[in-house]
Amino acid sequence: MKLIYRDQVWELRPGMTVRDAIRKVGLDPEEVLAVRNGQLINEETLTGTDDEIKLIAVISGGGQ
Amino acid sequence: MKCSICGQPAILNLRHHMLRLCAPHFMEWFPEQVARSIKRYRMFGPQDRILVAVSGGKDSLALWDALLRLGYQADGMYINLGIKERSCHSQTSDGLSQPGDYSGKSLERVRAFAAQRPGARYQVVDVAAEYGLNVPDLARRNHRSAKMCSLCGLVKRHIMNRAAYQGGYAAIATGHNLDDEVATLLQNALHWETGYLARQAPVLPSTHPRLVRKVKPLARMYERDSAAYALVQGIDYIYDECPYAEGAKSIFFKKLFNQIENLSTGTKSQFYLQFLKARQQGRIAFPQLEAGEEDDAPRSLLRDCDKCGQPTSSADLCAFCRLWEET
Secondary structure, X not given: XXXXXXXXXXXXXXXXXXXXXXXXXXXXXXXXEEEEOOEEEOOOOEOOOOOEEEEEEOXXXXXX | OEOOOOOOEOOEEEHHHOEEEOHHHHHHXXXXXXXXXXXXXXXXXXXXXXXXXXXXXXXXXXXHHHHHHOOXXXXXXXXXXXXXXXXXXXXXXOOOEEOOEHHHHHHHHHHHHHHOOOOOOEEEEEHHHHHOOXXXXXXXXXXXXXXXXXXXXHHHHHHHHHHHHHOOOOEXXXXXXXXXXXXXXXXXXXXXXXXXXXXXXXXXXXXXOOOOEEEOOOOOOOHHHHHHHHHHXXXXXXXXXXHHHOOOHHHHHHHHHHHHHHXXXXXXXXXXXXXXXXXXXXXXXXXXXXXXXXXXXXXXXXXXXXXXXXXXXXXXXXXXXXXXXXX
């Protein structure tokens, strides 16, 4: 499965939870939301072989 | 993980509320929470006209959306500060990288948002067109580039207040969320900024007929929930933070709070709400408002700015006019 965050892409083994996948690549699960096929998914969701999961940063530091 | 209400698959685990929600129930829950805050802090009434400060980011657009869904007369106000991307790219929520200017893309998001919602009205103030310089150039001329965020805040507060007063709005609503509030609170506590600690609140009351009341209807909402609402609602928002916010202290403190929250769920909420409660009950007290803060200085300290007429605690010009005079 693929995990995508900004310009970075990671190939990870399927079968772990989204939370574990986020931690595995060194990110904080509190700071990202996971989207699969355009739908928000919770962090306990198990990842599948063909999944492409995009992580959206939660923190912003000031409006334009 | 199943929705606590209907048992369908949950999209979000709101641990701090001990609640897991599916998309439809989350979309009901979020505006309900906003409505609850508006009522609890007596922010404004159902007949009041509200001016929403919109930046093109998730929080302000989520707030505007929720207010419209709740039936409030909420108009948007976008201030084009003229901010360009410093390096390579900016992402929108669709994940596409585009070269270009940050403010322009933010404005596009505001326009697109309003276009999709019949009855959503907004106004735009272009700082460069109106005053002759955009904010980054203004900062450079004043040798205040290192303090862009405070200068930017000054410009936005002045223009927002003027527009809200002239437009007859009952309140200015901003998208500050709980994470913004706790980051600010901790920074102020670390430096014992008693003046700021005295007035940090979901509502900043008006202290002068020409100073419009300011409200933060998302002050109790976790930033994560605000982002989730924007995503599920399909709001196309500016994904990256302001280029000048890179390395900002507020981001450091937000990350710190997230680490604490991982260890102890609900800490953010407790820190903020218990602070408000302790201050309200007089268990902690700070000196009253001081001169120099034009937003909320006591009425007795305010006079009219010689140039723009907006209330100021300074002897001649308000901070905003002084800034342009010095440029």
